[in-house]
Amino acid sequence: MDMQKPVRVRFAPSPTGFIHVGNVRTALFNWLWAGRLGGTFMLRIEDTDAERSEARYEEQLMEDLRWLGLDWNEGVGRGGDCGPYRQSDRYGIYREYARRLLDEDKAYRCFCSAEELDAVRQEQAAKKETPLYSGKCRHLPQGEVDEKLRAGAPFTLRLRVRPGTVGFDDLVFGRVEIATSMVSDPVLLRSDGSPTYNFCCVIDDALMRITHVIRGDGHLPNTHRQVLAYEALGFAPPRFAHLSTILGPDGQKLSKRHGATSIEEFRRRGYLPEALVNYLALLGWSPATDGEEIFSADEIKAQFDLGRVVKSPAVFDPAKLDWMNRTYINKTPGEVLAKTARPYFEEAGLVADADADPDPAATDAWLGRVIDLVKTHVDHLDQLPAASGVVYGFADAAGGETAVPPEAPLALEDAARAALAPPEARAVAEEFARLAYGRERLDSESYREMLGGVKAATKQKGRNLYHPIRAALTGRDSGPDLERLIAVYEDGARLGLPRKVASCKERLRAFLAML
RNA sequence: GUCCCUAUCGUCUAGUCGGCCUAGGACACCGCGCUUUCAAUGCGGCAACACGGGUUCGAAUCCCGUUGGGGACGCCA
Numbered sequence: 001m002d003m004q005k006p007v008r009v010r011f012a013p014s015p016t017g018f019i020h021v022g023n024v025r026t027a028l029f030n031w032l033w034a035g036r037l038g039g040t041f042m043l044r045i046e047d048t049d050a051e052r053s054e055a056r057y058e059e060q061l062m063e064d065l066r067w068l069g070l071d072w073n074e075g076v077g078r079g080g081d082c083g084p085y086r087q088s089d090r091y092g093i094y095r096e097y098a099r100r101l102l103d104e105d106k107a108y109r110c111f112c113s114a115e116e117l118d119a120v121r122q123e124q125a126a127k128k129e130t131p132l133y134s135g136k137c138r139h140l141p142q143g144e145v146d147e148k149l150r151a152g153a154p155f156t157l158r159l160r161v162r163p164g165t166v167g168f169d170d171l172v173f174g175r176v177e178i179a180t181s182m183v184s185d186p187v188l189l190r191s192d193g194s195p196t197y198n199f200c201c202v203i204d205d206a207l208m209r210i211t212h213v214i215r216g217d218g219h220l221p222n223t224h225r226q227v228l229a230y231e232a233l234g235f236a237p238p239r240f241a242h243l244s245t246i247l248g249p250d251g252q253k254l255s256k257r258h259g260a261t262s263i264e265e266f267r268r269r270g271y272l273p274e275a276l277v278n279y280l281a282l283l284g285w286s287p288a289t290d291g292e293e294i295f296s297a298d299e300i301k302a303q304f305d306l307g308r309v310v311k312s313p314a315v316f317d318p319a320k321l322d323w324m325n326r327t328y329i330n331k332t333p334g335e336v337l338a339k340t341a342r343p344y345f346e347e348a349g350l351v352a353d354a355d356a357d358p359d360p361a362a363t364d365a366w367l368g369r370v371i372d373l374v375k376t377h378v379d380h381l382d383q384l385p386a387a388s389g390v391v392y393g394f395a396d397a398a399g400g401e402t403a404v405p406p407e408a409p410l411a412l413e414d415a416a417r418a419a420l421a422p423p424e425a426r427a428v429a430e431e432f433a434r435l436a437y438g439r440e441r442l443d444s445e446s447y448r449e450m451l452g453g454v455k456a457a458t459k460q461k462g463r464n465l466y467h468p469i470r471a472a473l474t475g476r477d478s479g480p481d482l483e484r485l486i487a488v489y490e491d492g493a494r495l496g497l498p499r500k501v502a503s504c505k506e507r508l509r510a511f512l513a514m515l
Numbered sequence: 516g517u518c519c520c521u522a523u524c525g526u527c528u529a530g531u532c533g534g535c536c537u538a539g540g541a542c543a544c545c546g547c548g549c550u551u552u553c554a555a556u557g558c559g560g561c562a563a564c565a566c567g568g569g570u571u572c573g574a575a576u577c578c579c580g581u582u583g584g585g586g587a588c589g590c591c592a
Binding site for chain 2 (some may be wrong): 012013014016046048049050051091110112113114117118121124125127128129130131132154156174176179180182183184187189191192194196197198201217218219220221222224242244245247249251253279282283284285286288289290291292293295307308310311312313314315316317319320321322323324326330375376377390419424461462463464465466467469470476477478479480481482
């Protein structure tokens with residue numbers, strides 16, 4: 001265990017589906033550990049399950065990692081001197097080691113059929129016994145083996161598990177030790193000659209000089225088998241660190257029915273990668289200092305310590321993720337958010353597709369101001385178009401995902417109508433409108449001047465002054481700061497957007513006519 | 516069934532050698548303040564050591580048991 005050795009860790013997913021938050025947290029902890037210690041973070045693809053592995057999942061998974069900023073510096077897509085990094089490209093290597101184990105009698109051929117083994121297991125289960133391999137083929141006389149081979153009988157290769165105990169010192173769970181009598185002789189090679197996970201994993205981690213295996217705690221029992229395999233192969237085992245499972249709010253393993261779980265889905269819904277990374281890092285790990293929880297990836301990297309990872313499973317809390325995402329959204333300037341948020345506005349028909357937009361830069365700049373106005377109301381970016389109703393003029397689809405009416409007229413909400421009902425309120429609104437109509441150009445500065453004019457003419461102030469103006473201008477009785485909103489209305493009106501943004505004068509005329 | 520792991524507020528967690536813990540922080544929730552309004556924000560509140568035995572002058576912290584939760588027992592990974 002010399003700590004001088006450069007740290008090498010790997011993330012080794014199977015491309016059998018969309019990658020979910022649990023896997024990503026594993027990748028993240030590997031990435032953080034490598035980053036903290038200035039080591040190598042490798043991506044290896046475990047596609048020995050030919051049935052379920054698909055190339056598109058591999059693509060997706062790499063895209064997800066890149067999006068999150070979990071860049072790997074060796075492995076699939078990056079190369080390196082320990083390749084190939086896809087297990088399906090390494091079968092020759094596994095065969096070679098299997099041969100060696102067989103020659104050294106550390107492994108043996110098992111001629112039991114899958115059906116046979118299954119029957120035995122069922123029998124054992126029925127008798128309430130621990131289902132274990134009987135060891136039937138462990139000591140087959142050589143003559144019998146030769147005979148079966150001559151007859152072309154299919155066989156698997158099993159590791160000969162030694163008596164005694166196996167154990168290892170897990171970086172998060174501590175010493176874990178069991179009697180080898182509790183572990184069946186693991187199958188190394190299937191009857192079709194393909195290698196199994198436990199075998200590939202050991203050979204790859206050894207050959208790729210992995211120093212720390214950081215993975216889900218579902219592998220904890222596998223680790224015993226793997227340690228035995230390391231022994232048989234004559235390799236020194238790496239350090240292990242097992243991460244507890246992430247559960248859904250009901251305490252069950254996180255799955256699709258808990259809502260969004262795939263990274264792809266979080267991205268689609270407008271979660272920021274830095275928020276997801278921050279949240280996931282705090283699931284099972286915490287910094288040594290109490291208090292602050294908002295950290296950049298680099299800040300986390302600087303403090304990350306496997307020794308501070310908790311052993312018990314953590315429940316994924318969407319509400320806290322939302323809070324964190326909100327925090328990041330509010331920290332990020334609208335003009336920056338506009339780049340990632342624009343597609344949501346395009347989809348809602350509020351801005352033209354970028355390639356059909358005569359001046360996309362102007363649109364983005366304006367969109368950034370809209371976003372700054374309404375972003376404190378959203379949990380994730382895909383809610384932005386609906387939250388922008390106050391600018392576009394449609395009635396707020398409260399909670400509605402993308403319910404943005406394309407051609408609806410300006411909507412005067414009941415609360416705004418009520419706010420304008422008293423004669424004094426109406427007088428304020430009309431005086432404001434009169435001043436606005438008389439002006440060529442409206443902006444934040446002229447708004448302040450007009451406000452003074454209305455104040456002088458109507459003798460109203462405070463709420464009685466602002467509220468009617470807000471209602472007559474926005475059709476609502478609450479919303480963002482008027483001074484900034486007015487400029488956004490005016491500039492939006494000049495932009496020629498697919499869904500026209502009404503100017504202040506147009507709004508005043510329309511709303512006052514509705515009373 | 517057998518084996519392994521695990522157990523602090525509703526949730527994420529701090530608590531690293533037992534005393535500094537009348538158990539701290541964050542999310543959620545509730546209240547108050549700020550603000551023309553809403554949101555944001557600031558302040559405050561509610562809320563936990565699963566249970567039972569030990570060991571000890573002293574236990575959330577150590578030991579045993581009970582209960583709850585998770586996992587494994589595959590020619591899946």
